[in-house]
Amino acid sequence: MAVFGGRKDAMEVAAPLGGRVLGAMCELVDYDRKGDERFESGLLKESVLMLRLFGVYGKFFERRFLDESHSFFLRFAEERSAAYGLKDYIIACERLLQREGERCDQYNFDSATKRQLRDDAHRILVEKYSAKLLDSGNVGRLLEANDVESIKALYDLLRLSNIQKQLKGPWEEYIRTMGSAIVGDTARGEEMVIRLLELRRSLDIMIRDAFGKDEVFTYGLREAFGSFINDKKNTAAWNTGTSKVGEMIAKYIDILLRGGLKTLPKTLLSDSKDRADAEMSGIASTGDEDAELDRQLDNGLELFRFIEGKDVFEAFYKRDLARRLLMGRSASQDAERNMLSKLKSECGSSFTHNLEQMFKDQELGRDEMVSYKEWLAGTGRTKGGMDLTVSILSAAAWPTYPDMRVLLPKDVLEHINSFDAYYKSKHTGRRLAWKHNLAHCVIRAQFDRGPKELLVSALQAVVLVLFNEAEGKGGPTDGVLAYQQIAQTTGLPGPELQRTLQSLACGKIRVLSKHPKGRDVKETDTFTVNKAFTDPKFRVKINQIQLKETKEENQDTHKRVAADRQFETQAAIVRIMKSRKTMTHSQLVAEVINQTKSRGAVDAADIKLNIEKLIEKDYIEREDGAYVYMA
Numbered sequence: 068m069a070v071f072g073g074r075k076d077a078m079e080v081a082a083p084l085g086g087r088v089l090g091a092m093c094e095l096v097d098y099d100r101k102g103d104e105r106f107e108s109g110l111l112k113e114s115v116l117m118l119r120l121f122g123v124y125g126k127f128f129e130r131r132f133l134d135e136s137h138s139f140f141l142r143f144a145e146e147r148s149a150a151y152g153l154k155d156y157i158i159a160c161e162r163l164l165q166r167e168g169e170r171c172d173q174y175n176f177d178s179a180t181k182r183q184l185r186d187d188a189h190r191i192l193v194e195k196y197s198a199k200l201l202d203s204g205n206v207g208r209l210l211e212a213n214d215v216e217s218i219k220a221l222y223d224l225l226r227l228s229n230i231q232k233q234l235k236g237p238w239e240e241y242i243r244t245m246g247s248a249i250v251g252d253t254a255r256g257e258e259m260v261i262r263l264l265e266l267r268r269s270l271d272i273m274i275r276d277a278f279g280k281d282e283v284f285t286y287g288l289r290e291a292f293g294s295f296i297n298d299k300k301n302t303a304a305w306n307t308g309t310s311k312v313g314e315m316i317a318k319y320i321d322i323l324l325r326g327g328l329k330t331l332p333k334t335l336l337s338d339s340k341d342r343a344d345a346e347m348s349g350i351a352s353t354g355d356e357d358a359e360l361d362r363q364l365d366n367g368l369e370l371f372r373f374i375e376g377k378d379v380f381e382a383f384y385k386r387d388l389a390r391r392l393l394m395g396r397s398a399s400q401d402a403e404r405n406m407l408s409k410l411k412s413e414c415g416s417s418f419t420h421n422l423e424q425m426f427k428d429q430e431l432g433r434d435e436m437v438s439y440k441e442w443l444a445g446t447g448r449t450k451g452g453m454d455l456t457v458s459i460l461s462a463a464a465w466p467t468y469p470d471m472r473v474l475l476p477k478d479v480l481e482h483i484n485s486f487d488a489y490y491k492s493k494h495t496g497r498r499l500a501w502k503h504n505l506a507h508c509v510i511r512a513q514f515d516r517g518p519k520e521l522l523v524s525a526l527q528a529v530v531l532v533l534f535n536e537a538e539g540k541g542g543p544t545d546g547v548l549a550y551q552q553i554a555q556t557t558g559l560p561g562p563e564l565q566r567t568l569q570s571l572a573c574g575k576i577r578v579l580s581k582h583p584k585g586r587d588v589k590e591t592d593t594f595t596v597n598k599a600f601t602d603p604k605f606r607v608k609i610n611q612i613q614l615k616e617t618k619e620e621n622q623d624t625h626k627r628v629a630a631d632r633q634f635e636t637q638a639a640i641v642r643i644m645k646s647r648k649t650m651t652h653s654q655l656v657a658e659v660i661n662q663t664k665s666r667g668a669v670d671a672a673d674i675k676l677n678i679e680k681l682i683e684k685d686y687i688e689r690e691d692g693a694y695v696y697m698a
Contacts, residue, residue: 088114089128093135099170100139112174119175129180136167136184140191148196153205157220160192164227185227193228200225206237207244213269219277235287242270242291250301250312259312260319264366265334267292275340289373296373307625309632312370313379314625320367321387324406327398328360337362357401364406368413375664377414382628384410386466386616388422392429393458393505424464432458435490442489455482459490459499471504473525474558476532504563509606512578515598520606521578526567527609529557531578534596549593568594576602576609636669636677644687644696651693652678 092114098106118124147159167188171181193200200221209217225231249262270288278284295301296312305311322330337359371380391397407426411419436456475483487499506525510532511518523531533556538546554564565588572579572594573586580597581588639662643655650658656674663669678694681687687694 089131092118092128093132096132096170097135097139100166108174115175119177124177125179129177129183132180133183133187137187137191140188144192144196148199153199153202153221154209154214154217156196156199157217157224160224161220163192164188164224189228193224194230197225197228197230197233201233201237203237203240206234207241210238210241210270210273211245213273215273215276218273222278222281231281232283235283238284239287239291239294242266242288243295246292246295247298247301250295250298251304253304256305256311256315259315260367260370261332261335263312263370264319265332267366267369268335292370293373293375296370297375307622308629309625310374310376310379313374313376314383314621316367316371316374317380317383317387320364320384320406321391323360323363323367324402325391325396325398328356328363331363335363335366357399360399360402361405364402364409368409372413376632377418378628378631379625381418382466382624385422385425386620386624388425389466392425394507421464424461428460428464429458435459438493439486439489443485453478453482455486457486460502462500468502468505470500470502471563472558472560473503473529474556475503475529514600516601518605519600519602522606522608524567526557526559526563527571529559530564530567530571533557534579538596546595547593548595550588550590553594568592570609572597574609576607578609632663632669633673633677636663636674637681639663640674640677640681641686644694648696649690649693655694 092111095106095111095114097103099108099111115124115128118128143159143163147156151159164185167184168181170176171184176184199205206218206221209221222231222234225234245266246263249259249266252259255262267288274280274284274288297310302311307314328336371377374380388403391403397403404426407419407422410422439457483501490499491497503525508523508525508528510521510523510528512521512531521531530553533548533553534546537548550564550568553559553568554561557564559567568579568581568588569586571577572581573588577597578600579594582593582595636659639659640655643658643662644650647658652675655678656671659674660669660671678687682689685697687696689695
């Protein structure tokens with residue numbers, strides 16, 4: 068009995084001793100977690116090794132260690148969540164998880180312990196506090212700050228619990244919010260596309276560097292862009308009735324095709340990673356200027372793809388292309404052809420038919436001028452002193468331009484009449500409508516500091532040559548022309564004359580002097596040649612007035628697009644009804660929207676209005692609550 072009793076006393080002593088050892092080991096881990104100087108790494112490592120040798124690691128230590136770690140994670144998450152913002156919370160969790168993993172490896176904890184510890188930490192730090200991690204406001208602030216590192220850490224953290232796809236919601240909300248603010252900002256309309264592309268560029272970098280090119284976020288980006296670009300609430304601020312984004316994309320591409328890469332901010336240009344990806348994909352390196360320009364055109368086209376109604380883009384692109392071709396302002400004919408090819412591939416040949424005809428007209432015009440000069444030489448009517456070049460435009464392919472009355476100088480008129488006679492004799496039945504407001508020319512001018520060549524519009528030239536006759540009169544009015552004299556001699560309407568005189572006397576390059584001085588032209592003003600004019604260049608461009616779109620032109624283009632949509636809607640209704648014969652109102656409206664959305668979104672109310680018009684014209688009629696086609 069005494070021996071048995073002695074063994075029982077030994078067991079009673081050993082049990083609390085083992086408990087103190089386990090408690091001390093957990094306390095060492097706690098010291099390490101808190102950065103306490105009392106932590107002894109060697110002691111912890113040897114203690115774990117001892118437990119593994121005695122075979123009691125899994126039975127006694129593991130459960131207690133995991134329970135105490137669970138309590139620590141709960142306290143850690145609660146304290147950090149309350150005290151830290153999202154960025155700091157992410158950093159704290161990232162460091163904690165990294166340190167927990169390193170400790171398990173460094174001190175020979177069992178792999179099963181490490182896995183259970185990690186899973187518990189993920190449940191507490193990530194899943195339990197996912198509302199904080201996925202808060203749209205918090206995530207949006209990190210995205211707005213372009214904090215790639217923090218977003219990557221957040222994505223990696225969420226991926227540990229396999230909930231990273233839930234980040235798609237805040238991601239899309241941020242894009243819609245930022246995009247809507249840009250599209251609706253009427254004060255910075257000229258910067259709209261640059262800002263959208265900068266936003267897109269920052270998001271692409273985020274997908275590449277933070278999300279590891281996860282397709283979920285690429286798809287979310289496209290969905291969000293399509294949403295805010297076509298949201299009528301965002302474009303309502305412009306009062307155009309049609310897509311302002313389509314207009315601005317066309318103007319952005321115009322800037323690219325006129326000025327090349329130098330017109331872009333550096334933030335939009337490719338970086339080293341883009342160049343490496345391009346080379347790996349077998350694409351020409353974006354270090355090559357032509358390849359980079361091509362990539363930037365593709366970026367503009369990517370925005371274009373999001374637009375549901377492409378008719379606004381087409382109208383403004385057509386006008387801008389006409390200006391580039393007629394003014395000779397394209398930076399590269401290859402880039403022009405390349406862009407045309409991209410549009411044809413994207414939208415089909417019907418979209419680009421008129422654009423292609425514009426290029427053909429330019430080529431035919433050059434051939435026509437060669438033929439005209441040969442005709443002049445053959446008839447002995449060679450015109451000296453002036454070189455006339457005429458662009459013959461197909462009325463159906465080019466934008467419509469208003470006729471403008473202007474009284475041309477006698478020698479110019481003789482050249483024009485000569486070409487008109489030649490053309491009519493060669494092409495029976497054709498008629499030429501001269502658009503003098505589109506013409507431009509080079510005139511030679513003599514100033515006190517030497518001769519210059521001035522690149523001006525035809526209207527500017529008509530005004531300038533008047534001063535040749537004003538010189539040499541003698542007296543106080545020598546070389547002076549009053550506004551009313553210029554108006555009477557040129558025949559230009561008031562607004563156009565004021566605009567022309569302002570460009571010559573009030574702009575950066577002033578070849579005329581206005582009296583009295585001022586920025587606005589008045590009917591009481593007088594004008595003289597600025598003989599003291601000088602410029603470092605021999606050939607001076609002052610015809611920028613032709614390249615600038617007036618507010619009236621802009622509004623007219625939008626109105627014309629809106630009117631064309633109504634005609635296209637009516638055509639679609641007739642086409643559908645002719646095919647289906649009988650349809651209910653809801654079926655017809657849905658089918659019309661489906662067939663016209665690629666050109667321009669039309670409201671159901673507008674469709675109903677057009678149905679009423681067609682009923683009045685006896686194309687369709689109502690019968691038993693449905694529409695019936697009338698052959």
